[in-house]
Amino acid sequence: MSVSENQGFNTRAVHAGQAFEPRTGAVVPPLHFSSTYAQDGIGNLRDGYEYGRGGNPTRDALQEQLAALERGTHAYSFSSGLAAEDSLIRALMRPGDHIVLGNDAYGGTYRLISRVLGEWGIGNTPVDMSDLDAVQAAAAANKTRFVWVETPSNPMMKITDIEALAQVAHDAGALLIVDNTFASPYLQTPLDLGADVVVHSTTKYIGGHSDVVGGAIVVKDAELAEKIGFVQFAVGAVSGPMDAFLTTRGLKTLGVRMDRHSDNAQAVAEWLLERPEVEAVLYPGLPSHPGHELAKKQMKKFGGMISVQFKGGEAAARKVAESTSVFTLAESLGGIESLMNYPSEMTHASVKGTELAVPVNLIRLSCGIEDVEDLIADLEQAFTHIQ
Numbered sequence: 271m272s273v274s275e276n277q278g279f280n281t282r283a284v285h286a287g288q289a290f291e292p293r294t295g296a297v298v299p300p301l302h303f304s305s306t307y308a309q310d311g312i313g314n315l316r317d318g319y320e321y322g323r324g325g326n327p328t329r330d331a332l333q334e335q336l337a338a339l340e341r342g343t344h345a346y347s348f349s350s351g352l353a354a355e356d357s358l359i360r361a362l363m364r365p366g367d368h369i370v371l372g373n374d375a376y377g378g379t380y381r382l383i384s385r386v387l388g389e390w391g392i393g394n395t396p397v398d399m400s401d402l403d404a405v406q407a408a409a410a411a412n413k414t415r416f417v418w419v420e421t422p423s424n425p426m427m428k429i430t431d432i433e434a435l436a437q438v439a440h441d442a443g444a445l446l447i448v449d450n451t452f453a454s455p456y457l458q459t460p461l462d463l464g465a466d467v468v469v470h471s472t473t474k475y476i477g478g479h480s481d482v483v484g485g486a487i488v489v490k491d492a493e494l495a496e497k498i499g500f501v502q503f504a505v506g507a508v509s510g511p512m513d514a515f516l517t518t519r520g521l522k523t524l525g526v527r528m529d530r531h532s533d534n535a536q537a538v539a540e541w542l543l544e545r546p547e548v549e550a551v552l553y554p555g556l557p558s559h560p561g562h563e564l565a566k567k568q569m570k571k572f573g574g575m576i577s578v579q580f581k582g583g584e585a586a587a588r589k590v591a592e593s594t595s596v597f598t599l600a601e602s603l604g605g606i607e608s609l610m611n612y613p614s615e616m617t618h619a620s621v622k623g624t625e626l627a628v629p630v631n632l633i634r635l636s637c638g639i640e641d642v643e644d645l646i647a648d649l650e651q652a653f654t655h656i657q
């Protein structure tokens with residue numbers, strides 16, 4: 271079947287880009303590994319396919335699915351989230367241009383922008399994105415081309431008003447880029463709220479099973495799409511066919527997974543809130559969270575990520591991080607299995623000592639889809655290890 275934009279999220283997730291194969295009727299479209307395509311006479315291509323870096327039907331199917339779910343017109347699939355970000359910046363920025371980004375941006379994003387692209391003349395100013403006056407001032411102070419936000423942010427779980435930020439960015443003559451990795455398109459569609467570009471690490475919720483690394487860019491403007499598509503082809507950081515297939519398969523179940531991730535995280539966050547060892551629970555689903563009302567407005571649910579700060583400081587946080595067994599101590603997030611992370615030394619080690627540094631008494635939980643009683647029991651036993 272072909273998919274219409276009026277259909278529900280889960281219908282689009284299952285069917286967009288997934289029409290059955292016409293010759294055999296195979297319900298799951300075949301996986302295309304071929305790196306090149308036969309031509310019917312010189313330059314006479316079948317359906318535009320010429321060479322695997324430029325086009326591959328399995329990658330195209332994923333791109334169609336991504337565009338349908340993020341409410342964009344064009345999507346591009348990359349070999350990793352950072353490859354997508356690198357291509358996006360090189361497609362749309364030039365030396366002397368500036369990025370205003372969140373002061374708790376994903377560490378790898380900040381490393382790419384500051385340490386790699388900084389050398390090529392791209393400037394940056396980290397600010398608190400939930401403070402729109404600060405964003406406005408930072409954007410006006412430079413030749414700002416991008417305002418770049420993660421909401422919820424990683425790992426401080428701050429919520430930014432996407433609609434209001436789009437206005438601030440556009441008034442400054444900049445584009446609003448939203449890294450939608452934490453929310454996923456099931457919980458929030460930034461292009462509907464005025465954002466110009468959505469980027470993803472599809473490694474996380476979209477892939478959803480911790481078995482494939484990938485990234486994506488989605489836009490709703492043909493001119494931006496053409497520039498990004500050209501760089502994707504010209505620099506070649508494309509996803510391979512097997513990666514694209516695994517990502518498509520994960521994406522089909524995103525809605526049911528996100529419902530379960532969100533319900534589990536809500537219950538875990540409420541349990542954490544009652545614990546005497548805990549100094550703060552950072553989860554937008556809690557009424558005490560400063561971004562709760564805003565999150566209710568722009569998100570469907572509150573997602574599977576929680577950060578927790580301990581009264582016992584670094585020692586308590588490290589002890590809990592190393593004492594769970596259902597939660598696996600590992601980087602990354604968004605898979606069906608629960609993961610435990612100590613950002614200061616793991617995911618965010620690259621921003622240690624900078625203004626993006628993460629508090630040392632903080633752990634980050636990626637709540638999986640296991641039975642929530644088992645997640646809580648695991649945390650309860652880990653807490654007994656705190657002195």
Ligand SMILES: *Cc1c(COP(=O)(O)O)cnc(C)c1O
Pocket residue numbers: 350351352353376378379420424449451452470471472473474483484485
């Ligand atoms: C993981 C992550 C990235 C980077 O993606 P990779 O697939 O690891 O390259 C970017 N942004 C956020 C929010 C992430 O969590």
